[in-house]
């Protein structure tokens with residue numbers, strides 16, 4: 712029986728057997744993995760801490776015959792405030808959905824974990840306009856994969872990009888009008904501005920931003936479509952689009 716500690720956030724939680732809960736954790740040290748919280752259902756359960764999505768804590772896990780059992784949780788932040796604001800709640804749920812879809816089991820990524828926690832903190836505690844944080848989070852993910860949305864030249868032929876710029880969803884990069892494929896979409900200057908600004912600032916500065924109306928929603932729609940092309944997986948983003 713091996714035991715280990717890790718800093719993790721609950722990204723999904725479901726009932727298991729009669730009284731237990733299973734939680735999907737995304738951790739700094741061990742990446743994503745499932746663990747069981749014994750007898751976690753019921754108000755009086757001492758194990759109910761750590762069963763709710765968003766709970767960020769230091770988890771003590773025991774691995775018994777291949778099954779991870781949570782034997783202790785020191786809560787760092789429950790992000791409880793997310794449950795009292797529906798817009799913030801949906802946006803934070805979107806962050807959880809993205810993390811679930813882009814990570815592999817038991818593969819850690821310290822930079823991604825740090826961004827993930829920062830994004831949740833920003834949504835929960837800062838006065839950010841709706842969708843700015845999730846847009847930033849997606850842009851960060853694409854940039855960390857090497858997609859820079861270079862606005863200066865066409866990624867296909869290298870020509871200088873002048874007035875019209877298209878995002879080619881097949882390759883996740885900007886192209887000129889001659890190189891655009893059927894699966895390309897023109898990016899409005901307002902959307903390009905959002906991408907550029909969010910790429911260049913940290914999460915702490917997001918509350919100071921104000922974009923032109925609806926550009927954050929247009930940006931999210933485009934980033935979501937681009938996500939499908941890069942990860943071969945759809946984002947539902949319940950309540951956001």
Ligand SMILES: [Zn+2]
Nearest residue numbers: 865868887890
């Ligand atoms: Zn071109």
